[in-house]
Amino acid sequence: AQKITQTQPGMFVQEKEAVTLDCTYDTSDPSYGLFWYKQPSSGEMIFLIYQGSYDQQNATEGRYSLNFQKARKSANLVISASQLGDSAMYFCAMSNSSASKIIFGSGTRLSIRP
Amino acid sequence: NAGVTQTPKFQVLKTGQSMTLQCAQDMNHNSMYWYRQDPGMGLRLIYYSASEGTTDKGEVPNGYNVSRLNKREFSLRLESAAPSQTSVYFCASSEAGQVDGYTFGSGTRLTVV
Numbered sequence: 405a406q407k408i409t410q411t412q413p414g415m416f417v418q419e420k421e422a423v424t425l426d427c428t429y430d431t432s433d434p435s436y437g438l439f440w441y442k443q444p445s446s447g448e449m450i451f452l453i454y455q456g457s458y459d460q461q462n463a464t465e466g467r468y469s470l471n472f473q474k475a476r477k478s479a480n481l482v483i484s485a486s487q488l489g490d491s492a493m494y495f496c497a498m499s500n501s502s503a504s505k506i507i508f509g510s511g512t513r514l515s516i517r518p
Numbered sequence: 519n520a521g522v523t524q525t526p527k528f529q530v531l532k533t534g535q536s537m538t539l540q541c542a543q544d545m546n547h548n549s550m551y552w553y554r555q556d557p558g559m560g561l562r563l564i565y566y567s568a569s570e571g572t573t574d575k576g577e578v579p580n581g582y583n584v585s586r587l588n589k590r591e592f593s594l595r596l597e598s599a600a601p602s603q604t605s606v607y608f609c610a611s612s613e614a615g616q617v618d619g620y621t622f623g624s625g626t627r628l629t630v631v
Contacts, residue, residue, distance in 0.1 A: 449608065
């Protein structure tokens, strides 16, 4: 069975600092995908970044990068130069080999201080 | 705009009442999903439909039924609502192998009293 673990229920970070949100996963599938989503207080789910299990390089999307360490089964999200608008819940998620469904972690609430 | 549309956005039910949450997508995706999100928690998969005509149970299917009416529509039914089903319900759709994950609807906030 697949499992996603996010151990940081909440984090406070000063504006303009970088922040790392932790995510570890467990799966027996050799092929899988890892995602990060942002959920602002308005409630919608916003896709941020994707990493495939066979991708050699870490994924990057603007200020977001995914620090993928396959041997350690971790997929941490790094946000560079944080902004007030980054305050939100962040969810790590994983798809199975057939990409037929995604499971989510419990989330980390990130608060950016001005 | 293309996307996933959920109705209603808000609903209050009495214990024992039934209702159907509607979901429609216009992106021609094969797969559709229903999740629930409880306060302070992540999304948990209730049911999914990998393609038209098929449905499968997710992590928390008890108390729910689904219908994949056609490729566009995937409905979630609560036959006898219970307070434990108070939650925010999200519908989503995707294409297999889609690297930007799912497209989510805006959610239905359901309260069972």
